[in-house]
Amino acid sequence: MEIRPIEFRPILASLRKHRIPAMLIVLEIALACAVLCNAVFMISQRVNDIHLPSAIDEQGLVSATLRGTDDKLVGSDIPRNLAALRGIVGVQQAAITSSLPLSHNNWGWSFGTSPDSALANRKNINVSLYFIGEGGDKALGLHMLQGRFFNADELADSKFDTAPLPETHVVVMTRSAAENFWPGQAALGKTIYSKPYYYTVVGVVDDVLRPHVYTQNTRKSYDAVYFPMSAAGSKGALSYYILRGAPQDRDRIMREAEQKLADLNPGAVAKGQTYADIREKYFADMSSMAWMLVLVCVVMLAVTAFGIVGLTSFWVGQRRRQIGIRRAVGATRGHIMQYFQTENLMLTTAGVVVGMGLAFGINIYLMQHYEMSRMPWYYLPGGALALWLLGQASVFGPAQKAASVPPVVATRSV
Amino acid sequence: MFAYYLELALRSLKRNRVLTALMVMALALGIGATITTLTVLRLLSGDPLPQKSAQLFYPQIDPNAKEGYIEGQTKPDQLMAYPDAMNLLQAHRGTHQAAMALTQAKVMPKQVNARPFFSDAVMTTADFFAMFDAPFQYGGGWTAADDDGRAQLVVIAGFLNDKLFAGANSVGRVIRINDHDLRIVGVLKPWAPQPRFYAQDLGGRSYGDGDAVFLPLQTARAMEMGPQDTECYAAVPDIRHLETAPCEWLGVWVELDSVAAVADYKTFLDGYVKQQVALGRFQRTETSLLDLMGWLRQEQVVPDDVRLQAGLAFGFLLICVVNTVGLLLAKCLRRSAEIGVRRALGATRREIFTQFMVEAGIVGLAGGVLGLLFAELGLLGIRHQPAEYASLAHLDTWMFMFTFVVALVASLVAGILPAWRACVLAPAPQLKAA
Numbered sequence: 074m075e076i077r078p079i080e081f082r083p084i085l086a087s088l089r090k091h092r093i094p095a096m097l098i099v100l101e102i103a104l105a106c107a108v109l110c111n112a113v114f115m116i117s118q119r120v121n122d123i124h125l126p127s128a129i130d131e132q133g134l135v136s137a138t139l140r141g142t143d144d145k146l147v148g149s150d151i152p153r154n155l156a157a158l159r160g161i162v163g164v165q166q167a168a169i170t171s172s173l174p175l176s177h178n179n180w181g182w183s184f185g186t187s188p189d190s191a192l193a194n195r196k197n198i199n200v201s202l203y204f205i206g207e208g209g210d211k212a213l214g215l216h217m218l219q220g221r222f223f224n225a226d227e228l229a230d231s232k233f234d235t236a237p238l239p240e241t242h243v244v245v246m247t248r249s250a251a252e253n254f255w256p257g258q259a260a261l262g263k264t265i266y267s268k269p270y271y272y273t274v275v276g277v278v279d280d281v282l283r284p285h286v287y288t289q290n291t292r293k294s295y296d297a298v299y300f301p302m303s304a305a306g307s308k309g310a311l312s313y314y315i316l317r318g319a320p321q322d323r324d325r326i327m328r329e330a331e332q333k334l335a336d337l338n339p340g341a342v343a344k345g346q347t348y349a350d351i352r353e354k355y356f357a358d359m360s361s362m363a364w365m366l367v368l369v370c371v372v373m374l375a376v377t378a379f380g381i382v383g384l385t386s387f388w389v390g391q392r393r394r395q396i397g398i399r400r401a402v403g404a405t406r407g408h409i410m411q412y413f414q415t416e417n418l419m420l421t422t423a424g425v426v427v428g429m430g431l432a433f434g435i436n437i438y439l440m441q442h443y444e445m446s447r448m449p450w451y452y453l454p455g456g457a458l459a460l461w462l463l464g465q466a467s468v469f470g471p472a473q474k475a476a477s478v479p480p481v482v483a484t485r486s487v
Numbered sequence: 488m489f490a491y492y493l494e495l496a497l498r499s500l501k502r503n504r505v506l507t508a509l510m511v512m513a514l515a516l517g518i519g520a521t522i523t524t525l526t527v528l529r530l531l532s533g534d535p536l537p538q539k540s541a542q543l544f545y546p547q548i549d550p551n552a553k554e555g556y557i558e559g560q561t562k563p564d565q566l567m568a569y570p571d572a573m574n575l576l577q578a579h580r581g582t583h584q585a586a587m588a589l590t591q592a593k594v595m596p597k598q599v600n601a602r603p604f605f606s607d608a609v610m611t612t613a614d615f616f617a618m619f620d621a622p623f624q625y626g627g628g629w630t631a632a633d634d635d636g637r638a639q640l641v642v643i644a645g646f647l648n649d650k651l652f653a654g655a656n657s658v659g660r661v662i663r664i665n666d667h668d669l670r671i672v673g674v675l676k677p678w679a680p681q682p683r684f685y686a687q688d689l690g691g692r693s694y695g696d697g698d699a700v701f702l703p704l705q706t707a708r709a710m711e712m713g714p715q716d717t718e719c720y721a722a723v724p725d726i727r728h729l730e731t732a733p734c735e736w737l738g739v740w741v742e743l744d745s746v747a748a749v750a751d752y753k754t755f756l757d758g759y760v761k762q763q764v765a766l767g768r769f770q771r772t773e774t775s776l777l778d779l780m781g782w783l784r785q786e787q788v789v790p791d792d793v794r795l796q797a798g799l800a801f802g803f804l805l806i807c808v809v810n811t812v813g814l815l816l817a818k819c820l821r822r823s824a825e826i827g828v829r830r831a832l833g834a835t836r837r838e839i840f841t842q843f844m845v846e847a848g849i850v851g852l853a854g855g856v857l858g859l860l861f862a863e864l865g866l867l868g869i870r871h872q873p874a875e876y877a878s879l880a881h882l883d884t885w886m887f888m889f890t891f892v893v894a895l896v897a898s899l900v901a902g903i904l905p906a907w908r909a910c911v912l913a914p915a916p917q918l919k920a921a
Binding site for chain 2: 093094097098100101104105107108112115140141143191192193194195235236237267268269335339340341342354357358359361362365366369372373376377379380383384386387390391439443444
């Protein structure tokens with residue numbers, strides 16, 4: 074086959090004659106490119122948020138909350154409830170805590186690193202407090218990175234007096250919290266303060282999410298601190314029973330745990346949930362938004378493709394005579410195909426150039442008015458590539474129709 | 488003449504069914520997406536109490552320490568500490584005033600073997616119902632004397648009354664809440680302002696079902712019911728006695744009936760804060776007195792995602808309109824010969840223009856009808872989503888009519904360019920070519 078360089082000049086000349094339809098295609102592709110880049114970026118941000126890692130055994134974890142209990146009796150009720158829960162077939166670990174990552178149930182406090190740090194100090198770091206009972210590390214599946222978990226004495230002695238902070242002097246914190254308090258230094262043995270309370274770090278665990286996460290600032294989402302807590306001194310703060318078993322058992326464990334807690338505590342309200350459900354519920358809005366964005370993108374690309382097919386078909390119909398003449402003077406079917414494909418490539422390229430500028434502008438606007446970060450550069454060429462492919466795919470049908478115009482058309486008058 | 492254009496348009500649309508279907512479909516998708524998102528946006532940014540919202544105001548003050556304060560820039564806190572809320576209420580400067588916090592009430596049904604359950608509750612003061620126009624099915628609210636006397640009484644919502652008393656008049660009967668017996672004094676008719684403006688920043692959701700239980704603030708506190716959200720601004724020696732702790736946990740609303748009353752109240756609020764500064768309790772003097780809609784705007788109660796969706800839908804509609812322009816143009820240029828003949832036979836440019844605009848309008852109306860269908864589908868999808876406002880997503884009469892306005896405007900805008908191209912076509916070359 075004879076290879077000829079692609080000729081742009083005749084295409085340009087012909088486009089100049091059809092300025093308005095050509096500009097419409099360029100405009101449509103530009104708009105589609107701008108919306109596509111931003112929508113895909115939003116989708117990717119949400120997907121990242123939905124999958125924020127958290128170093129606990131989410132797959133095997135079941136939570137059963139018990140609310141409305143009598144604070145004066147929890148000292149004996151909690152050990153009794155835990156013993157009953159441990160009796161459920163398939164439960165490997167059981168413990169009690171005050172809240173779980175992504176549970177919305179947040180107990181926040183701010184601490185500083187100098188002995189005179191008071192609550193209102195601006196330099197303090199706000200953290201989420203988790204109070205946890207014996208065996209909590211194993212039930213959650215915490216990954217100890219440095220130091221140790223609380224020993225039996227620390228767990229038994231910690232209690233609430235009248236203040237919102239517990240009467241203990243030890244904490245375990247996440248790696249991110251440690252890094253935020255003491256950047257670049259070892260946290261083990263250091264102390265956090267909120268006058269008159271102070272707590273020494275005895276262990277550092279791998280990052281666990283807070284009850285609320287900050288989707289735009291993932292660093293802050295891991296500022297969590299664990300405190301030891303005894304059942305007797307918890308004054309109603311401990312209401313999340315956590316059970317760990319095999320992932321395939323978790324639904325049954327959840328139902329049985331809820332039933333058992335309700336039977337043992339007729340005056341209180343028990344509710345079981347698998348941890349997988351807690352995470353899914355937390356991000357439900359986000360995931361439905363992501364799906365909506367996907368839907369809009371797909372429909373938008375389909376509409377754009379229809380537009381290209383419609384206009385190109387019209388052009389082909391209009392130029393049947395010219396195509397016939399070209400075929401008659403020696404152009405192959407391939408040449409005709411190539412003509413329309415090249416024409417589409419030129420229009421799409423123009424659209425994509427305008428569209429990338431537009432996409433960038435929209436991103437800047439969204440950054441100013443919404444919680445949005447800067448779009449990474451590779452979204453722009455990515456969007457361009459997608460529209461090039463879309464353009465070539467939609468022009469293929471009409472171009473083939475054009476190529477099948479027989480040369481004899483040239484000799485007929487319409 | 489119009490009937491003739493209509494006939495011509497229909498004939499032309501019928502001639503190329505695929506192209507017509509594509510145009511109508513694209514336009515309908517754009518309209519469907521726009522109407523769906525606009526319906527949700529309108530719903531979420533609506534006025535929860537249209538008859539009253541202009542008279543309701545939310546006073547804010549700032550008890551925080553001086554550190555980090557920039558005069559005229561630092562916004563006052565959203566919530567109020569108990570002593571300040573009580574001082575403002577007892578000054579009686581508004582027509583009505585109430586303080587409130589959200590809590591959870593454990594309700595124990597009377598039936599044997601029934602399990603207790605938690606319900607959304609509001610602990611508030613006597614004026615709450617009159618100020619917010621909460622309608623009563625049976626009975627009424629309580630008095631300021633009941634507030635002070637920690638009366639063991641409660642107002643419940645109609646849906647809780649249905650659940651516990653099968654909808655009968657339960658005024659005077661007893662309900663067990665958080666292991667205390669309380670006497671029911673009133674049952675509300677269905678009442679769920681959207682957005683749930685009084686719950687902003689109190690730790691509850693912004694949309695959805697109304698609250699089930701309303702208790703006098705002091706009574707609830709005596710029963711050790713705690714607020715859903717507490718913000719402390721200094722070291723807290725005793726969290727049990729929130730009334731004296733340096734913690735904010737109440738929202739205060741005031742009803743002010745005239746512009747003069749609003750100005751007076753602002754002066755009073757500023758004076759109160761200055762007095763607290765003089766007493767050494769406060770260090771910051773900034774105050775705020777936003778009306779209900781202003782407060783909702785400041786709180787940005789409409790989720791970002793909903794506004795983004797509306798913007799996205801508009802972008803999508805724009806693409807659909809551009810698409811329709813292209814396809815209409817293709818259609819009308821293909822009929823150059825026909826236009827030439829009509830012009831030669833005496834049709835004016837205006838007539839050709841009108842003819843093509845009628846054609847565009849028909850595409851628009853068809854797109855509108857189909858778009859309405861897509862919008863209903865979209866809203867059905869939203870109702871099945873987990874969002875707290877999901878159940879509210881319905882098309883109302885206004886949005887129904889607005890759909891056709893959008894459809895007509897979109898299609899006529901799309902039709903202008905093709906119609907103009909058609910009417911400026913010189914007839915002679917077209918006739919020759921034919």
